[in-house]
Amino acid sequence: MSKYIYGVDFGTSNSSLAILDTSSNEIVKLFTTPSLLFFPEYQKSFKTFYFEVGHKAVETYVESKMQGRFMKSIKAVLPNPSFTKTWISNRTFMAEDLVALIISFLKKQADDFLGETITEAVIGRPVVFSKNPDKEALAQDRLQKAVQLAGFERFYFQMEPIAAAYTYERQIQKKELVLVGDFGGGTSDFTLMNLRPNATSATNRTEDMIAKGGIYIGGDNFDSKIMWHRGTPHFGRGVKEQFDDKWLDLSLSYFTKITSWEKMNFLNTLKMKEAIEKSYVFSGRDYRVKNLLTLIEQNLGYLLFKQIEKAKIDLTNSDTTNLVFDPQTINLNEEISIKELATTIIPLEVEKITAYLDDFLSRNNYTYNQIDTVFLTGGSSMVRPLKQQFMERFGAHKLKSGDNFNSVAMGLALSYQGFKK
Numbered sequence: 001m002s003k004y005i006y007g008v009d010f011g012t013s014n015s016s017l018a019i020l021d022t023s024s025n026e027i028v029k030l031f032t033t034p035s036l037l038f039f040p041e042y043q044k045s046f047k048t049f050y051f052e053v054g055h056k057a058v059e060t061y062v063e064s065k066m067q068g069r070f071m072k073s074i075k076a077v078l079p080n081p082s083f084t085k086t087w088i089s090n091r092t093f094m095a096e097d098l099v100a101l102i103i104s105f106l107k108k109q110a111d112d113f114l115g116e117t118i119t120e121a122v123i124g125r126p127v128v129f130s131k132n133p134d135k136e137a138l139a140q141d142r143l144q145k146a147v148q149l150a151g152f153e154r155f156y157f158q159m160e161p162i163a164a165a166y167t168y169e170r171q172i173q174k175k176e177l178v179l180v181g182d183f184g185g186g187t188s189d190f191t192l193m194n195l196r197p198n199a200t201s202a203t204n205r206t207e208d209m210i211a212k213g214g215i216y217i218g219g220d221n222f223d224s225k226i227m228w229h230r231g232t233p234h235f236g237r238g239v240k241e242q243f244d245d246k247w248l249d250l251s252l253s254y255f256t257k258i259t260s261w262e263k264m265n266f267l268n269t270l271k272m273k274e275a276i277e278k279s280y281v282f283s284g285r286d287y288r289v290k291n292l293l294t295l296i297e298q299n300l301g302y303l304l305f306k307q308i309e310k311a312k313i314d315l316t317n318s319d320t321t322n323l324v325f326d327p328q329t330i331n332l333n334e335e336i337s338i339k340e341l342a343t344t345i346i347p348l349e350v351e352k353i354t355a356y357l358d359d360f361l362s363r364n365n366y367t368y369n370q371i372d373t374v375f376l377t378g379g380s381s382m383v384r385p386l387k388q389q390f391m392e393r394f395g396a397h398k399l400k401s402g403d404n405f406n407s408v409a410m411g412l413a414l415s416y417q418g419f420k421k
Contacts, residue, residue: 004028004114006121006152007413009160009406010103010143011035012075012185012220013379016406017106019114020413027410031109034058035102039069039088049091053105058302066299073220073262074098076186078139079130099146107150119153122412122419124160127189127214156419159212160184161191161377163411167402168375169195170414176372177210181357181390182408183380188353189214190360192371205418211364215356219312219380221349224259226308229345230323230334232258235292241282250279254292264301273297291330298328315341316382342385354389368393375400377407 007018016032033054038061040050052060061070069088077083077095085094111117129139140157147155161182168178172195180191192210199205232255240247254276257263266272273296280289295301307325314321315338325332342350361367374394381387381404390399403410 002116002118002120004116004118005413005416006107006110006118007124007163007409007411007416008103008106008121008147009124009163009409009412010075010099010146011408012073012187012218014405015102015106016409017110018406018409018413019110019118020416022416025414025417027413029110029113030406030409031106031113032405032409033102033106035072035074037069037071037074037098037101039071040064041068041089049089051101053102061302066302070299070302071098072302073185074102076220076262078142079132079135081135081138094142096142096145096149099143100149103146103150107152117151119151121147121152121155122158122163122416123147123152123155124163124408124412125157126184126187127159127161127191127212128187128216130216156416158412158415158419159189159191160408160412161189161212161214162193162209163409163415164375164377164402164407165191165193165195166411166414167377167407168373168400168411169197169199171400171402172197172373177370178373178375179361179371179394180375180377181381183218183376183378183383183386185219185380187214187216187218188356188380190357192361192364192366210366211360213356213360215353217349217353218378219309219383220260222312222346222380222383223305223308225346225349226312226323226336226341227259227305228255230336231304231308231325231332234288234330234332234334235295236279236283236286236289239283239286239288241279242284243282250283250289251275254279258292258295258301261301261305264296267296268299287329294328294330300327300330303327311336312341312383316384338384342388346383346385350385350389353386354393357393371398373400374398375402377402377404379404 003023005020009016015035018027019029021028036057038052038057085092130136161180164182165180175196178195182189191212194208236250237255239250257266276293283289304325311321311323320337323334
């Protein structure tokens with residue numbers, strides 16, 4: 001039996017795998033990849049199926065001039081019952097098949113590094129996939145099937161923020177009451193637990209767990225709001241088209257769909273493109289409606305959202321930045337300030353997260369002052385308006401952070417002792 005096990009964090013934006021040496025209880029290697037898949041439009045053979053994962057998926061997608069099937073935020077489809085399967089070239093894929101491709105990619109890297117095949121792992125999952133119990137059960141079932149398809153025979157599920165707590169626990173010198181906030185692309189999850197030095201080897205941590213909860217809002221929601229406020233006016237929001245003697249706003253559905261990169265595919269149909277063509281003509285051939293056509297026809301959505309994400313990241317350290325996107329005939333250059341992000345663009349999303357947090361602590365009879373440390377992890381934890389709310393509630397001195405992209409994977413592996421029989 002191998003002395004190694006894996007901690008696997010399948011995320012909305014990024015996924016990672018940590019290798020734990022169970023004999024020393026030390027992490028020996030980490031692997032990280034963006035949670036992206038690309039399937040070229042034309043497959044070389046019906047017998048083999050070619051696809052790329054992560055950074056290579058982006059490179060191949062761009063090199064092919066965006067011809068093919070590019071997929072991101074796959075984790076978001078796990079609780080979606082309307083997503084039953086999708087055809088890609090000559091094959092059918094269910095949600096678990098797509099997830100398994102990413103997990104398998106990380107597993108192969110780790111197996112190759114060790115020179116052996118590992119079949120045991122601790123798998124992360126959010127505190128909440130969906131408020132709907134049926135959707136929650138569906139997501140869990142699909143994730144379990146994906147893990148099995150990826151080649152794991154013995155595995156355990158752990159809440160992602162609990163895993164992050166185990167990572168932070170290795171840093172402390174005394175017992176602490178810790179609130180962990182794990183902010184990813186799709187969810188914001190919280191765990192309240194007692195942490196103790198040298199407790200990671202303990203096999204039963206039940207008494208240390210106080211409460212856990214989460215809300216289905218994350219970094220993707222922030223990106224969508226930036227697109228709505230600063231992007232959609234460049235693609236026709238606010239433009240009117242003429243029907244008889246009346247001038248009416250363009251269909252709102254155009255713009256609600258382009259605020260999510262995944263939903264843009266719904267516009268890339270003959271029927272929808274014909275509708276947008278008519279809107280272009282009836283608007284007096286407004287260049288902004290032409291931009292919308294170019295965005296859809298040239299499959300530029302992913303590249304645009306990468307620039308939106310870049311602008312969001314820039315604002316973690318700067319008070320102003322520019323959202324710049326200039327492919328084809330589109331010329332988008334919008335200045336965004338941190339003040340605007342906080343007060344106009346994402347205040348409602350931040351308010352929902354912090355309202356959930358306030359209720360979470362209140363329901364469990366804890367006050368801000370009783371919390372010793374707030375450990376923040378996940379890429380979205382760096383968004384300044386969100387972080388500012390934690391500073392105001394708890395004080396900057398209580399806020400701690402670690403590796404925003406690997407803390408969960410490391411903690412998942414370290415939590416193995418709690419599952420060990």
